[in-house]
Amino acid sequence: MEExxxxxxxxxxxxxxxxxxxxxxxxLSEEGEEVKVEIDMPGLEPSDIALxxxxxxxxxxxxxxxxxxxxxxxxxxPVKIDPSTVSALYRNGVLIITAKKxxxxxxxxxxxx
Numbered sequence: 001m002e003e004x005x006x007x008x009x010x011x012x013x014x015x016x017x018x019x020x021x022x023x024x025x026x027x028l029s030e031e032g033e034e035v036k037v038e039i040d041m042p043g044l045e046p047s048d049i050a051l052x053x054x055x056x057x058x059x060x061x062x063x064x065x066x067x068x069x070x071x072x073x074x075x076x077x078p079v080k081i082d083p084s085t086v087s088a089l090y091r092n093g094v095l096i097i098t099a100k101k102x103x104x105x106x107x108x109x110x111x112x113x
Contacts (some may be wrong), residue, residue: 026075035081035099042093043069049095051088057081057102060096 081099
């Protein structure tokens with residue numbers, strides 16, 4: 001029984017490490033009216049990277065390859081962004097993407113009585 005308990009604990013630690021490693025592939029932050037995404041893509045040149053944004057501004061796809069290094073990441077954003085404001089910078093193996101959030105518009109609905 002003790003052996004099964006140890007196996008379960010080891011499996012749990014392995015799973016937790018895998019989840020933490022996946023989180024390290026990118027970082028997302030919101031700063032005021034901007035969204036910033038940092039994606040780890042070491043060993044590439046800026047010309048090796050293709051970046052696209054969904055038309056509705058809800059997701060970002062970054063792909064890159066050089067030799068045996070291949071990266072493909074789709075990130076569903078927690079807020080909508082304006083695709084026309086997206087800019088990207090690649091520095092020290094990290095792709096840094098910034099964009100302005102789309103402001104939610106409220107529409108006034110008249111109430112009749």
